[in-house]
Each structure stands twice: as C-alpha cells, then as structure tokens.
Amino acid sequence: MLVCPRRNAMRCVTIAFAATLGLLPTSPDRDNTPDINFPVNAKRQFDSLLAAMPKKLYIETVGCQMNMLDSEMVVAILRKKGYELTDDVQAADTILFNTCSVREHAEEKTYSALGRLREHKKKHPEKVIGVLGCMAQKDQHSIFSRAPYVDIVVGPGQLQQIPDLIEQSRSTGKQLTALSMGRKDGPLEQIKRSHETFDPLRDPTMRPTPFQAYLRIQIGCDKFCTYCIVPMTRGPEQGRAPSEILAEAKVLAGQGCKEITLVGQTVNSYRYEAGDTTTRLTDLLYMLHAVDGIERLKFITNYPKDMTDDLLAAVRDLPKCSTYLHVPAQSGSNDVLKRMKRGYTVEDYRDMMRRIKETIPDAAVSSDFIVGFCGETDEEFQLTADLLTECRFKNSFVFKYSERPGTKASEHLPDDVPHEVKQWRNNELLRLQAIISEEDNQLFLGRTVNVLVEGPSKMAIKKTPDAEVLQLTGRTMCDRIVVFEGTRRQVGQTLPITIYEITPYTLIGTVLTEHRVGTLLGIGS
Ligand code: SAM
Ligand code: SF4
Secondary structure, three states, X not given: OOOOHHHHHHHHHHHHHHHHOOOOOOOXXXXXXXXXXXXXXXXXXXXXXXXXXXXXXXXXXXXXXXHHHHHHHHHHHHHHOOEEEOOOHHHOOEEEEEEOOOOHHHHHHHHHHHHOOHHHHHHOOOOEEEEEEHHHHHHOOHHHHHOOOOOEEEOOOOHHHHHHHHHHHHHHOOOEEEOOOOOOOOOHHHHHHHHOXXXXXXXXXXXXXXXXXXXXXXXXXXXXXXXXXXXXXXXXXXXXXXXXXXXHXXXXXXXXXXXXXXXXXXXXXXXXXXXXXXXXXXXXXXXXXXXXXXXXXXXXXXXXXXXXXXXXXXXXXXXXXXXXXXXXXXXXXXXXXXXXXXXXOHHHXXXXXXXXXXXXXXXXXXXXXXXXXXXXXXXXXHHHHHHHHHXXXXXXXXXXXXXXXXXXXXXXXXXXXXXXXHHHHHHHHHHHHHHHHHHHHHOOOOOEEEEEXXXXXXXXXXXXXXXXXXXXXXXXXXOOXXXXXXXXXXXXXXXXXXXXXXXXOOEEEEEOOHHHHHHHHHHHO
C-alpha cells in the first residue's frame, strides 16, 4: 500500500503528543502503529486536544491594496479555525504566499521564496504550503510543475475555501486547486459569481494601523488595457452593495478606525444597480461621510475617463474627503495610449487635470507611468516626460513595461524596447518627479498641517525602537508624508505640525503645542 509520507509524519507527531499527555502507553518498544491499539476514548480526547492546539500560520503578501485586504480576510478565517499568526516560517504549520502577477518581477520574487522552502518541506512534509492570489489564478496548475512541493493553489476569488483546502490537503496529501472561471469560460453571471470574494469578516490586527483601513467597494476590471493581466486574474468588474459597504464602515469606525480608503481597480467607475436606483462613488462618499468616528475618506485608484464633475464637487464639499487623487496617466503620447487601449487621449487627461485644479485648488494628484511599452520611441517617451512636468504630480509610480502572457499586448505587440532603455527612461521620470516634488514641498515650509499620526518612522523602528521620544510619521489630508519628534501616546491622533524642512518625498516638522497655538492666534488677531 502506498502511504503518503506526510500522513505518516503527521501520525508520528500525533503519537508523540498523545503520549506526552498520558493518553497512550509509553512503552519504549511500541511501534508507531496507533491505528491498531489506539484506545477509542484516548483517541477522541487526543483529537479534541489537537483541535484545540493553536496551529501556526505564516503569510507573506506582495502586491496592491487588494492583496492586503485579501490577506486580512484569509487570516480572519483561519484565526476562527484556531490558527495563530507567526512571523517565523520555520515555526509555521501552514505557509501561504499571497501573490501578484502584474509584473514578472513580482512573480519571480514568489518563486524564489518558494525555492527557499524546498528543503524545509522535505524535512517537514506535514506542513502545508499554499500559493494564493493573482499568480495562482494566472499560472494555475503550472505552479505545481515549477514548485512540486506546493500543496494548494487558490485564486483571489476562491479564498473562502482555504480552511477546507488546507485540512483536505493535510489529511490526504493531495495537491489541490480552487480557481475562478476564465473570462471566456461561460455565461457572464457564472463567471462573476466565481470571482466574488466579498466577506465582511476582517482581521483588525492585520491592518497597517488600528486607525486606518482599506474598504473594498469593487472587484475586477473591464477596461482591458492591453498590457494588464488584472481583468484576467480578478475577473469582471463588480460593485459591492452600498448597504454592505456602509455596514463595514460602521464596524471599522466602531473598532476605532479614523481613516478609510475605498479601494477598487477603477474605483471611480463604481456603480451598483438595484431596481431603479444606481449608486455611484459620489453617493457612497456622502453616505460614508455621515459615519461617526470616521475623520478621513480616501479612494484609489481612479480611471481618468471616469473622473466626473460631481465626484470632484463631492471631494471639494465634504470636509472628511482627502484632497488626494491617484489618477494614473500611464503615458503622455496619444499613440502609446492607443496601443495601450487606455480609452482616453492626452488632451482628455489635461482637461481632467484642469477640472481638478478648478474645483479643488489644493488637490494633490499622483500618477502611474509605464516606460518602454511596446514600440515606445524617444519622442513618445519625451511626451510622457513633458506631461509629468506639466501636471506637477505629487508623486509618480514608474514601472518598466513587463510583458504578461495572456494579455493583448503579449499576443500582438513585440516587447522591443531594450532593458537599458527602459531603465534609463525609468530613472529619468523619477529624476524629473523628484525635482517637482521638492519644489512643491517648499511651499509647505512654515505652514502648519494636520497630520494623522501613523506610528514610529522606519528610521525610528531601526535605530531607536525603545526610545521615549522618537521620530513619528503620519500623513496630511493631501497624503503628504510628515515626520516629527513625538511620543507613542500621539500615535493615532490628528496633530497640527509646523513644517521647517523638506525633502522631495517628506515634510519634516514639529508639533504645534497649545501654548504656541495661543501665541500664534494672539499674533494673528
Ligand atoms: N487600475 C489601475 C489603473 O488603471 O491605473 C492600476 C492597477 S495596476 C495593478 C497598477 C499599475 O501597474 C498600473 O497603473 C500600471 O502602471 C502598472 N502595470 C500594470 N501592468 C503592467 C505591466 N504589464 N508592466 C508594467 N507595469 C504594469
Ligand atoms: Fe489594469 Fe487597465 Fe484595469 Fe487598471 S484599468 S486594472 S491598468 S486593465
């Protein structure tokens, strides 16, 4: 009879543990064959004790806010099943990687992390290793060929199945998958259902801070930009019911959350239809603005074509709305935008920027750019550099084009810009952006801004983790990062900070004390 080595190993652990609990005779010459003489009562007691024993979960997440949220959900479901989180991969019974496939680099990172587990899994066959998220949906069964010791592969639309899959895989030793349907695999409604991931169950301890949370309002994407894998991995665009969004916002506020960031791939395309009523992002902002306890509302990522005037007016009129708008332009060349199938022209983008500035003069806008997209010439790249300079973004995320199998670009357009050229263009955009960001940050010198304090800065965590007074970091209403000296008691508070120094990406300030506020008010009156 073939015996699964993992089952055998699990059984050995089981016996040793039962013996230490005095549930089994501990004779030194007992062969490890518990099935034969295992007393029924002892086995029952042992099973319940084993079930009560905390299992250890290690989870690593790469990619966007969607993935962070998905990991929160996975942790929450597994905590309910008795799992405890560990940051020590060696100590874990279950090791999960929540993956991203937007660029090849992100996938390679996951495969190298898996590679490092090869030997560990040989020694501990009872451990369950899982690959979740977009790479799981995209690569599906081929993950098992590249990393044969992976046990479960779960797409982002099937995460609720994880606890069962782990248990099944552990007990049968089988490799298991749970995947959503492909975009052409059946009727739209069926495909949509196979991608649904909404679940109000969340784990507050997984959030970046207790007073900040992402709230998913939309899944999937129907824009099909030619370079992008997301419509395939995350499925059709679907808006979440406003009642569920409101309920989750209230729960978050009840847990002490002050800042909610609504997330969706094209968040401003959000629509939810019920009977004759259509709810859009503007309506959601008004609804959520009324939730007590919430101080700040943000939303990412916006699609340029869907930046409507009523949405901009809502951001202007609702004091809790952050004046930060992330609206990726991707390129400054109409020909490139056409090859990317972005659905707008540079003129449309400029018009949107004009409307933003007219409606919300202090808005901070940021963008994403892809450099070295198929056939991008020096002239086309120069148009992108010009647009970046003209729009004076708060910051820009710059990506070197990475061909993604399964996208239209990979099928029809050659990835023909050499790597060194992509790298140079990448550096050049970052250089231009740094100049603009530094110049614009200069305008904050001497000004006092309201900062939601997030916690110790990276530098403080590294250098002075135990100090009483340490460097703290937080963000302004327009998403600018501010660092200042403070105490841990100030974490989670919204404080007035006066800026005395700047870098391209950081404002450096001091807390405006009540005494100084009084003095300043006195001077001003
Ligand atoms: N939905 C958002 C939008 O339309 O702007 C962005 C979502 S995408 C996951 C985040 C960013 O990754 C994109 O804005 C784009 O700049 C970049 N990206 C997507 N596919 C890429 C690819 N194949 N190569 C390089 N960058 C890519
Ligand atoms: Fe990808 Fe385009 Fe959809 Fe953004 S809008 S997720 S870039 S397909």
